[in-house]
Amino acid sequence: MAGADNLHQKRIGTTERESAVSALGIHLSEGRLSLEEYEQRLTHTMDAKTNGDLLAIFSDLPVPHPTLPGVATLRPTAPRPPQAPPPSDVVVYSSKSKIAAGVLQLIPSFGIGRFYTGHIGIGLAQLLLTPVFGIGVLWCWIDGILLIANGGRDSRGLPLRD
Structure with a gap:
């Protein structure tokens, strides 16, 4: 268990915080969090220093969780339904000028x-x-x-x- 504790004490950076913010946004949009809870957790996310700090923010939420290198999510990830690919940056123009x-x-x-x-x-x-x-x-x-x-x-x- 010392290895798991060591992983939870690893410092995080911008990438991990952005992953957490994205996951929180999904929980807000799906109605699992009120706007007030979202703002509180967002503040805690910005103040988080370690993997363990971020995982604690998601302890009562189902997937998605933030992606943290070397740390398994709190629960096994259930397969998500297929989603449309994200919109590309390609703009389709009319044939008219x-x-x-x-x-x-x-x-x-x-x-x-x-x-x-x-x-x-x-x-x-x-x-x-x-x-x-x-x-x-x-x-x-x-x-x-x-x-x-x-x-x-x-x-x-x-x-x-x-």
Whole structure:
């Protein structure tokens, strides 16, 4: 047992604390901890100096526990249900161009840029308001400038490409 005690007395670092914070976040999101308990345990996690200090924070919680090198978790880890892979940093862009959409909004000023991006409802509103009140022209100009400056999204929610 001296070896186990020695492992519990090993000092921890940022990686171990981050692992504990992540595990606490999961317990909070799954309703095992109240916000007050989470904050208390988070404070204890930041103050922890050894593996034993971190494990004590999780003594009454099921898995997940923090990953600590050389230390077994408090309970055997049950297989977790498969989860979706974490989102990647790859952004999928629309086949539509924000410059083309903006220019089509500015030049004819009839909402053509919105038809191009697939926003038929907005395009129809701009088209109908243009001859009636002339408000549609101002709306199209502002919309076109914003599309060029900030981009936008197509009807599927994908960001317009540059």
